[in-house]
Amino acid sequence: MQKLAKVDEMNAVLEELSSQHLKGKVRALRLSLMALLTGGHILLEDIPGLGKTTMALAFASALGLSFGRVQCTSDLLPSDITGLSVFDRTEGRFNFIRGPIFNNIVLIDEINRAMPKTQSALLEAMEERRVTVEGVTYQLPEPFLVLATQNPVEQVGTYPLPESQMDRFLIRTGIGYPPEEIEKGILRQGSIRDEIMHIPALVTTDDLVGAIAAVKEVYVGEKVTDYVYAIIRATRNHPLIQAGLSTRGGIGMVDAAKAAAYLHGRDFVAPEDVRDVVHAVCPHRLIFRPEHEGVDKEHVLNAILKEIPLPLT
Template sequence: MKIENNKINEIIDILSKFLHGKELPLRLALITFFSKGHLLIEDLPGLGKTTLAIGIAKILGLEFGRIQCTSDLLPTDITGLSIYNKNLEKFEFHPGPIFNNIVLVDEVNRATPKTQSALLEAMGEKQVTLEGETYKLPKPFFVIATQNPVEQFGTFPLPESQMDRFMMKISIGYPSRKAEKEILKGGSRREELYSLEPVMDIDEVLKIQEDINRVYLSDKVIDYIIDIAESTRKNEFFSTGLSIRGTLAIAKTAKTNAYFHGRDFVIPEDIKELAPYTIPHRVLIKEDYENIDKQELIKSVLEKIPVPA
């Protein structure tokens, strides 16, 4: 299979102009999207999360929706609801904002558990069931959820089942001094972002996703992924190790990473490069070791596992 990733590089180059010094979070977001997964961004407000979501939607020519989570947000505010039409004498379904290709769910941990659960079926099954009727979500479908790591008043922590549904968890972080200087010089470019011309259309996006599915994953690399998973499951510091969904996420993102690097086969470095974003949010540390940094634990686990030649 011949890899043509020129447009991927073009997308990164264009959007990097709106996300100064944030090429890595942008790349990770695109890897998650093309892996058919969902992204959780844990970060402070005002660091570019909305810019990232809108930019990806515009550059790929996709429909964008936004959900601002609050404690009084209802599940139907996400999924939509059926309203009675007097003229037709029947109920008509009015889709909610979840029926977009790219959906930004802002401050997801401010929504109640009942409302958070409305996202579970949508994220996992790519469909919504309401009043006995099932409605398919558009393809492609990508959720970018954000949560604030500092201000915990009035929040409802995401349950393990929901955390595991995010293929990656990342943060954008503060820009460098140089990048912030460029931002202050240029001012807000949000209006310019909305007028971006798409680099791809939906058909091209779906084709790339299918091409990524065909990237070769050798038995040795598969065994390496299983070794990583088993190490987290047997590790004395973890109460919960990687799930099957976790190992699938590692495999899928490794394929996309290989594709982005212009290869039609996965190497162990594809997995190790993304491990800090695909693994930590899926494992739980035992109470006795909660003061130990989870990232460092994952790093030490990986260092002990032999890398296949």
């Protein structure tokens, strides 16, 4: 098996970040990197103050990428994200001022506070990877990752993302409270926001582009496809679920599994890679029947996974 391009560098970044700066956020970091490597986006769903922004900042610095941030409010306009043309008096023409979206990593804080119009503009940019303002199309930089956050507890004055738009996010995950020891350490240390501004870049953009190309090349075999399809079909036939996984959801699952396999140093996807990512990729795409709204999606998914044997041979 030949060596995968840049895999050591990627793992080194993960290792460095999770051991030095962002203790207890390994999973979220890894998922974020996976989203970046597959060209997907990630939705972090958790209460404020667990270090979502810190993580995004550190992530961007360590990868040597530019970072932009949008704090959503109900009066946020699409142009606040994409940028707008301003008339230059001296030159006598309009100059396009680029918005925060023109960065490699864009943190959209509390995305559910923005009004639907803004949300859809944003989501369009995420999907198309380009922005059209006043008839001119601008290509977004490569690599490009949107890290959106939303607070699942607060409901007043929010515009919850409809399921169809949730589908645009490759991965949805929480961050969770750090383990006791680590949290105590964080309390002792205080905020490290200043410190992480100065994390040196551990990789170059070329490295990242190389890695992204390598992930694309990861082989997905028939057995894995069968396994993925079995999961999709099971969600579609499940009595509690109204709408199972879409084809896009299946593609997302395979893409994420590719990234997981890549991070494991493999140039092919194993079924356990798929199972590894199911919980990040699938739950937010499942629509339960109205009478079963309250059921825990993770539990249902676990039950489904238990039913389907891992193809070993």
